[in-house]
Amino acid sequence: MAESADVIVVGAGLAGLVATAELVDAGKRVLVVEQENAGNVGGQAFWSFGGLFLVDSPEQRRLGIKDSYELAWQDWLGNAGFDREREDRWPRRWAQAYVEFAAGEMRGWLADQGWKSFPIVAWAERGGYGADGPGNSVPRFHVTWGTGPRIVEIIETRVRAGLDRGLVTFAFRHQVDELVVTGGAVTGVRGTVLEPSAAARGVASSRKPVGEFEFGAPAVIVTSGGIGHNRELIRRNWPAHAGRVPERMLAGVPAHVDGRMLEISERAGASVINRDRMWHYTEGITNYDPVWPDHGIRIAPGPSSLWLDATGTRLPPPLFPGFDTLGTMQYINRTGFDHTWLVLDQRIIEKEFALSGQEQNPDLTGRSIRLLLERVKKGAPGPVEAFKRKGFAPAARSQGGPADRRPAAPAHPEDVGRLGDRPVRAGGATGRHDGRRPVRGRGGRGIRWRRGARVSRAGGHVPGRVPVLRTGRGPGGGRAAARAGAGRRNCLASQYPVSSDDLREWRTDVHLDARRVSAYFGLRALR
Known part of the structure; x- marks a missing residue:
């Protein structure tokens, strides 16, 4: 040769x-x-x-x-x-x-x-x-x-x-x-x-x-x-500590990310190690305009959103968005469901709700100062507003749970009864996550003073405080609920698991x- x-x-x-x-x-x-x-x-x-x-x-x-x-x-x-x-x-x-x-x-x-x-x-x-x-x-x-x-x-x-x-x-x-x-x-x-x-x-x-x-x-x-888009390889190598394998997963990477060269390389004598060490993001929603099958976009929601599991129970500290995705994955899998809910109002959406990935951030991707400055204007960035219209379930008032579910999110009508208004009112009354003291230490303390965090937070609170008990601030005047699932690699609001290499x-x-x-x-x- x-x-x-x-x-x-x-x-x-x-x-x-x-x-x-x-x-x-x-x-x-x-x-x-x-x-x-x-x-x-x-x-x-x-x-x-x-x-x-x-x-x-x-x-x-x-x-x-x-x-x-x-x-x-x-x-x-x-x-x-x-x-x-x-x-x-x-x-x-x-x-x-x-x-x-x-x-x-x-x-x-x-x-x-x-x-x-x-x-x-x-x-x-x-x-x-x-x-x-x-x-x-x-x-x-x-x-x-x-x-x-x-x-x-x-x-x-x-x-x-x-x-x-x-x-x-x-x-x-x-x-x-x-x-x-x-x-x-x-x-x-x-x-x-x-x-x-x-x-x-x-x-x-x-x-x-x-x-x-x-x-x-x-x-x-x-x-x-x-192996981010190879569901079979993910299931085969699923880590024992993560619990059950989710039935539904989103994909943050194209279909060609299938891991086929791993087996080919191993046949030639390569040592493939740590097969079960995967990295999955739990804050994922379905892309309403997908490029590849099960295309998911990861949410970067900030600390102010109220994060509930499918039963309406708040996730315990320190399982806040952006804190510990592996720990969150384990918790969600123990519930027996593949998805969670983020409850947030328009102020939070405008101030601190972001979408990960280049296609959802045209200002940063296009290196456009003009588009970037539009983020300070009233209203959420265009991509966020689009996802809100097409993938969120709005509630007209603070009385009652998520309603008027959109087709973009897989229907789970049993969730409506579970969620109700109890978690939101409890959070509003205590100002704390599960009634406990606000999180301090490395995560909580930093949110108080980091300049980068202060310009992108809905309030001067620490993770776990719940500023969503307000009327008139949702997509239609009240709150909105975004269904989140674990997705592969980079996924969001209908949240489902995400894997890494x-x-x-x-x-x-x-x-x-x-x-x-x-x-x-x-x-x-x-x-």
Whole structure:
């Protein structure tokens, strides 16, 4: 088999682009093999909010956020656990190298390529379990100015420069079916050439074969994404600690994110580890204008919404939106239902209700100051208003529960009787979550003073206070209830489970800076 390049990269998602860009800088010839068409370069990252984990950044310091490598590493250990001697050997080393990178050269490395951050640093996964428990002690979620598409553009520009120099070749619509092994080493790939496709980005494409291919190279790197849209693999590898497997799940990633290369790589000798370490978001609603099947959008609702399970019971502290998605998943699964409810009024919707993902934030994605300034005007942003009209169940007055359910949300009429008005009135009377003291510590204290939080909150309260006992502020004058389910990866208001990628242990003779490649895998990829 003749060599087609110095290195073959399987997958043209963001990790594949970063690997290719680094190889080009080293003067290597790279063949990128991708089963989708050229319109899908960037993969899942294109659809993302573009949030990056950075430590002690200028953006943090400008907001008065004190962060350090030591604190970030302590937080990471609290999340990851690293309690498996064999499987966690490389994840721990990768994680430590990444946190060092995030606290050091990563910010400058990105800025040198034209990256800019939105000035408000978000606080994802706050935890609330103490200093050494899971969660981020301080805000670290840096949203890219331009969101996911801008991150893809930055790295793709470097790859295109390699293309112009004759160092990069793309083989689109080439589906890898086998890794070729010679003398105990992977020396190439074989697979199926798929018929040409003009499908739009994210839309499921044809799998009709029109030929076969075989490429050789001294080294092969697989960057094929996770299992986010493969419900069967999710169920098969579901973590025992999470409880029952939800019947209904939304998908925050396109259908091509199916994990098929995991089994193919394992057959060639790859070590696939931590299969059950998944990451699911529980604040997901169905996209009323889907790009792919079961398309879900994740809600970023802020702390003021009243979060109820399907029985009308408030979720206990610290299970507030954005605090502990794994703990919330366990709680929801114990109820026997796949969905929860968010109860909120128009003031909360306008002030702190947001949607994750690039397509729901045209101002940030388009890097438009004009559109961004419109957020301060009266009313909610356009995408939020659209979801409110098409996917929320409004209540005309504070007397009574959610009514006038819209077809966009799967009907659960039994919920109406369960919800009623009791939880809202109880919260309004006590001003506290379940009548307990307001949450303090890392999560509650931060909401009081963080400048970024103060400009995007409906009131100066801590999580658990319930400012929704008001009339005349809902979509039709009262409250609204958004049904939320757990969805895969990035999902929202009809909330259903969301999954993340596992970490695989790979061995390669290609010398890359793994910290840079992993920088785009996201915080949870190295869990």
